[in-house]
Amino acid sequence: MSIKIKPLNPEKRQSCPEEFSFGVTFSDHMFTQNFEKDKGWHDALISPYHSLMLAPSAAVFHYSQEIFEGLKAYRNSDGGINLFRPEENVKRFNRSAKRMVMPEVDKSLHLEAIKKLVNLDQNWVPDQDGSSLYIRPTMIATSPKLGLGASSSYIHFIIAGPAGSYFKEGLSPISVYVADEYRRAVKGGVGEAKTGGNYAASLYASEDVIKLGYSQVLWLDAVEGRFIEEVGAMNICFVYEGKQISTPALSGSILPGITRDSILKLAPTLGYEVTEQRLDIEQILADIDSGKITEVFGCGTAAVISPVGKLSFKGKEYVINNNQTGAVSKHLYDELTGIQYGTREDKFGWIQSI
Numbered sequence: 239m240s241i242k243i244k245p246l247n248p249e250k251r252q253s254c255p256e257e258f259s260f261g262v263t264f265s266d267h268m269f270t271q272n273f274e275k276d277k278g279w280h281d282a283l284i285s286p287y288h289s290l291m292l293a294p295s296a297a298v299f300h301y302s303q304e305i306f307e308g309l310k311a312y313r314n315s316d317g318g319i320n321l322f323r324p325e326e327n328v329k330r331f332n333r334s335a336k337r338m339v340m341p342e343v344d345k346s347l348h349l350e351a352i353k354k355l356v357n358l359d360q361n362w363v364p365d366q367d368g369s370s371l372y373i374r375p376t377m378i379a380t381s382p383k384l385g386l387g388a389s390s391s392y393i394h395f396i397i398a399g400p401a402g403s404y405f406k407e408g409l410s411p412i413s414v415y416v417a418d419e420y421r422r423a424v425k426g427g428v429g430e431a432k433t434g435g436n437y438a439a440s441l442y443a444s445e446d447v448i449k450l451g452y453s454q455v456l457w458l459d460a461v462e463g464r465f466i467e468e469v470g471a472m473n474i475c476f477v478y479e480g481k482q483i484s485t486p487a488l489s490g491s492i493l494p495g496i497t498r499d500s501i502l503k504l505a506p507t508l509g510y511e512v513t514e515q516r517l518d519i520e521q522i523l524a525d526i527d528s529g530k531i532t533e534v535f536g537c538g539t540a541a542v543i544s545p546v547g548k549l550s551f552k553g554k555e556y557v558i559n560n561n562q563t564g565a566v567s568k569h570l571y572d573e574l575t576g577i578q579y580g581t582r583e584d585k586f587g588w589i590q591s592i
């Protein structure tokens with residue numbers, strides 16, 4: 239199947255504005271394709287960005303059969319455009335689809351759709367330091383029926399919009415609240431899938447901690463409330479003595495981040511030791527108190543590396559590295575973003591240029 243392109247008239251095309259807010263400004267075009275049980279995927283199309291029309295009874299509105307992805311296109315130093323490990327995102331998209339009983343997409347068609355869309359909307363890839371074009375592949379269940387069961391029709395779409403640098407004045411640490419009362423996901427549930435329901439379930443606690451002056455929630459396992467899982471939309475790493483990086487092992491309820499995986503592969507080549515294991519919150523807090531843990535950082539596509547300066551648990555606050563960005567966080571941030579923007583050698587073959 240090939241992708242049809244119906245572009246906007248050239249005089250109607252726009253480019254990335256000087257000022258924009260992440261997540262509310264979108265590029266000129268979008269990709270869509272439709273699925274019906276008897277026809278499979280069909281009508282792959284890149285057309286002007288538009289609203290979707292769905293029946294109020296569409297399954298996605300009632301039972302949250304929905305998945306998404308998030309990746310970025312980076313303007314590289316010679317004016318070209320880089321994608322970072324996009325095939326990992328499509329693999330995860332299909333794993334999420336399977337878990338949510340949705341049809342998988344053709345991986346090469348999905349990647350081609352991203353490349354064609356970014357190429358058509360290349361004027362939307364910003365070039366300020368640390369900025370990028372954020373790409374949001376999504377799939378929703380559209381069958382107009384309230385009866386419970388997997389939908390028989392779906393829309394797969396891809397939209398894109400500019401994202402500024404996450405840290406306008408250099409890397410700065412965030413404050414994180416360890417959830418004591420609420421849980422994000424349970425083993426056997428859908429925590430491993432990138433599905434909207436996980437976020438709906440976590441909103442209450444996230445809004446709650448913002449009122450207390452924290453920007454993110456750190457989630458503990460749902461069974462014992464003891465083992466560290468992840469932070470908001472990021473995975474989490476702990477640095478021991480400035481040289482060993484420890485992150486929770488994937489548990490079945492942690493979202494397997496591509497940034498996390500990239501750090502596990504990259505860090506050993508930079509002289510760090512990495513471990514994946516079950517991390518007990520009490521032990522972690524004791525290691526922060528004793529100074530064995532020298533840095534904590536979150537990792538995900540949005541911020542790449544987000545240093546954590548404070549952790550709050552059960553009414554006590556733990557300060558890490560004097561609430562300053564540490565050398566390891568900075569080093570990994572520089573190396574990873576260097577690969578993404580093409581200023582560092584891409585030893586792993588992670589970059590696909592458009």
Ligand SMILES: *Cc1c(COP(=O)(O)O)cnc(C)c1O
Binds near residue numbers: 496
């Ligand atoms: C997307 C996401 C991450 C980070 O994944 P990346 O592939 O590194 O962007 C971590 N946790 C959750 C819950 C997520 O949705």
